Amino acid sequence: MPANDGTTEQNDGTDDMTDTVADPIYKTDALIAQDIDQYLKVHEHKTMLRFITCGSVDDGKSTLIGRLLYDSKMIFEDQLEALQSDSRKVGTQGHEIDFALLVDGLAAEREQGITIDVAYRFFATEKRKFIVADTPGHEQYTRNMVTGASTADLAVILIDARKGVLTQTRRHSYLAHLIGIQNIVLAVNKMDLVGYDQATFDAIVEDYTAFAKSIGITAFTAMPISGFKGDNITTLSANTPWYQGPSLIEHLETVEVNSATDADKPFRMPVQWVNRPNLDFRGFSGLIATGSVRPGDSVRVLPSGKTSSVTRIVTLNGDLDQAVAGQSVTLCFADEIDCSRGDVIALADSPPQAADQFEATIVWMADEEMLPGRAYWLKIGTQTVTATIQQPKYQVNVNTMEHLAAKTLDLNAIGVANLSTDKQIVFEPYADNRTLGGFILIDKISNATVAAGMLHFSLRRAQNVHWQATDVSRDFHARLKNQRPAVLWFTGLSGAGKSTIANLVEKKLARMNRHTFLLDGDNVRHGLNKDLGFTDADRVENIRRVGEVAKLMTDAGLIVITAFISPFRSERDMVRQMMQPGEFFEVHIDTPLAEAEARDVKGLYKKARAGELKNFTGIDSPYEPPHDPEMRIDTTAMTADEAADAIVARLIP
Missing domain, CATH: 3.40.50.300 (P-loop containing nucleotide triphosphate hydrolases)
Structure with a gap:
């Protein structure tokens, strides 16, 4: 056999093609392919x-x-x-x-x-x-x-x-x-x-x-x-x-x-994405949840309420004269109106509701128990918003259907609770529309799905309570005080030095004629939060309330200084989301547990070690240090006064 020079022995593929036609085995494969194609055509239109x-x-x-x-x-x-x-x-x-x-x-x-x-x-x-x-x-x-x-x-x-x-x-x-x-x-x-x-x-x-x-x-x-x-x-x-x-x-x-039966209901289509391949085409793509739509139908985009009419129903296989529930389509409108992912397209004369407070049944799926007041991602249809859950109204005993009192929900528990979202969502009761009534809750830190739920109805206060516009704006308050509002959020273990440093920071800012207010963890528990204990759920609610107060104070143009253990990242992030961009400064007073326990000014660690003080952070309750705070203060490397100077210099360059 001659040496392979790339021309005599190397196969260019043509011989294989000839063999394929002659070999009966390949004919069988061809017949199988035909059978598969025929099978697919037969089953294509089955329900x-x-x-x-x-x-x-x-x-x-x-x-x-x-x-x-x-x-x-x-x-x-x-x-x-x-x-x-x-x-x-x-x-x-x-x-x-x-x-x-x-x-x-x-x-x-x-x-x-x-x-x-x-x-x-x-x-x-x-x-x-x-x-x-x-x-x-x-x-x-x-x-x-x-x-x-x-x-x-x-x-x-x-x-x-x-x-x-x-x-x-x-x-x-x-x-x-x-x-x-x-x-x-x-x-x-x-x-x-x-x-x-x-x-x-x-x-x-x-x-x-x-x-x-x-x-x-x-x-x-x-x-x-x-x-x-x-x-x-x-x-x-x-x-x-x-x-x-x-x-x-x-x-x-x-x-x-x-x-x-979904085809007989009013038309609803959550928008999955805006289809804009070029300047000559703009459509809105999604899966039709209920009802049907035809070119010429008047439609309304929610929650904005803008109206238009459908000019085309576009699919991969061409335009349709009608589209029904279960079909994925792209709708084109006669008017250039604002419409984006998360919006819902509906018939103009029978739109769904929009609200931000609801009663819902919740099936808890996480190993960690539900924490009332904690902020979770809520995903419903193509909408994703922040939601908080209140303490359950009751938990269901599936054996007896008895309604049991419950402060929280643990793994596989089923309960009914009120929840609120940070903005209005388009919805329908789950009994009428699975797509716009069913939701999941996602942990903001781990991105794990922690619950599934079904909306019952919107709460009456969601329609009766409206934001009252005021003539004196937060910008005017800030200009009046000649400063930029901010929240200095001190977090760290008990005994880390939060209150000491926060007090020094406020004194230094006062000497600079800055308008401030100090919210201390112990002080607010004498009034605003005197009804709360130290369970994980109470800690969450404690921080939620303080965050709302801090937000109101920034609206007044103040520099707010807070000193709280605030052990959970999720709640610190929740407060951050309440504030205007750039106004939240997380300051981690980073003191090792051994050092904080050695100080033990209030004798709390000693009591916790003796079992006399339950749910104490760092001992039998966790502390989640910040991953990326605006500032990290190592109290083993600088004095409290030095730390305060560094914080003020960062806040006011």
């Missing part, structure tokens, strides 16, 4: 049903989904071979298949025999397409169940025929109803293990019916099944001749989905 399976641990949710995938021929041969092999490894008898292994993909789930994550699977029949979510049964993973249920049209509540209605059955049923799932299937599973006994089935249905009525579920479809054996899954089983209802697949194929 879609999203549903979840839920219930208690080991009720057979994953097995049922595996059976549905198997019976709908949605398993490839290599998957089937692997499934059969895995089934033998976990001890399944004979040639039977453990269908749960199709869905329980996480190693931890297979080892424990439970579902932890939410597993989504797609399958289709001749009549409909489906996306099914297998949600966890363990109480500690309730937040995962809420995630899976948030987009579902139907819930299959599974009950082990041997166990009957359990706590998680009630919890998941309540959550499904709370989230707005109107189609409920009560699937009494593992009927093969009770000999397909009708009396067992009837007793479970009677028990569940009584509970369902207590939480507002007025109708559901009950059926006896065996996910493992396949009874009443795709066809009616000879083992249950006493059951005359539909099979599970038949019911799923024919049930009316919520999205079908």
Whole structure:
């Protein structure tokens, strides 16, 4: 063979093309590609049903989904071979298949025999397409169940025929109803293990019916099944001749989905982004939440209230004469009006509401408890605002539906509380519109989702209380005092020297004829905050109140000096957001814990160490030092007077 010079042996791709045509294996691939294309065209216009399976641990949710995938021929041969092999490894008898292994993909789930994550699977029949979510049964993973249920049209509540209605059955049923799932299937599973006994089935249905009525579920479809054996899954089983209802697949194929009714509601489209590819085109893109729209329709943009009319409905495949709920489109207007992400486009004669205070149901999803008064990001539709939650009105006991008194909400707790946002948001009650009524709360520091919620209504005071304009502005107040308003926010451990340095700073500013006011942590607890204790929630409220007072004082043109431990970054950031840009100066009085404890002027550390003083910062309550303060004062390296000079020089160059 001659040496490879780049011309004789190097393949330029033409030989491969010739071989492809001649080789029967590649012809098979071509036929498969044609089959896939034909399959996609057949399924393109089918309706879609999203549903979840839920219930208690080991009720057979994953097995049922595996059976549905198997019976709908949605398993490839290599998957089937692997499934059969895995089934033998976990001890399944004979040639039977453990269908749960199709869905329980996480190693931890297979080892424990439970579902932890939410597993989504797609399958289709001749009549409909489906996306099914297998949600966890363990109480500690309730937040995962809420995630899976948030987009579902139907819930299959599974009950082990041997166990009957359990706590998680009630919890998941309540959550499904709370989230707005109107189609409920009560699937009494593992009927093969009770000999397909009708009396067992009837007793479970009677028990569940009584509970369902207590939480507002007025109708559901009950059926006896065996996910493992396949009874009443795709066809009616000879083992249950006493059951005359539909099979599970038949019911799923024919049930009316919520999205079908959304088209009959008033038009609503949250704006996702402004589409401006060039100077000749400007449109507003988003997913239509409810209703329909046509060119020529008069629309209103909220919350501004500006009106125009639709000139075009643009999609990737061309303009439409009509667009309906569930479609993603770009709308073009006849007028150049202000419209941006987070706004909502609605029909001009039937707009939704806008408010900044609400009552809501909240499902808490974080390991850390909810802190009333703390500022969280609230995301609803395409809108993102700052929100604070008040102490819950009550917490719901999902077993008894009793309303329990609660100061906060912990992991998986469900409660009702008032919340307020820093600006008006466009909304509708969750019962009328999931998109404009459902929200999530996000921690501002960690960016973790901590809760999901449903808005009930706006509070009356949101409409009755308005900002009163005044003729003397904050700028006039500042000019009158010949100074720029500011907030010097001293934070640090108890004993760090905050009050001492703050007092010196105010004295130095007074000598410079500056108008100041000092808010000291101990002093405000004698009056303004005398009703607050030292729990985390009370600390949050303490700082919120002080922040509001400081804001009013800056409006009066003052330089406000505050000396508070203020242990949490989130609340210090909340106060920063209240102020005008550049007016908030965070000063970290950075004294090591050992040094602050050695000083212990008030004897507080000694009491805390002895267990006589609970929730003391630095001992049994955390302190979160600033990441990037305007100034950091190391009190081990300078005196209090030197620190005060440095702060004044930074504030007034």
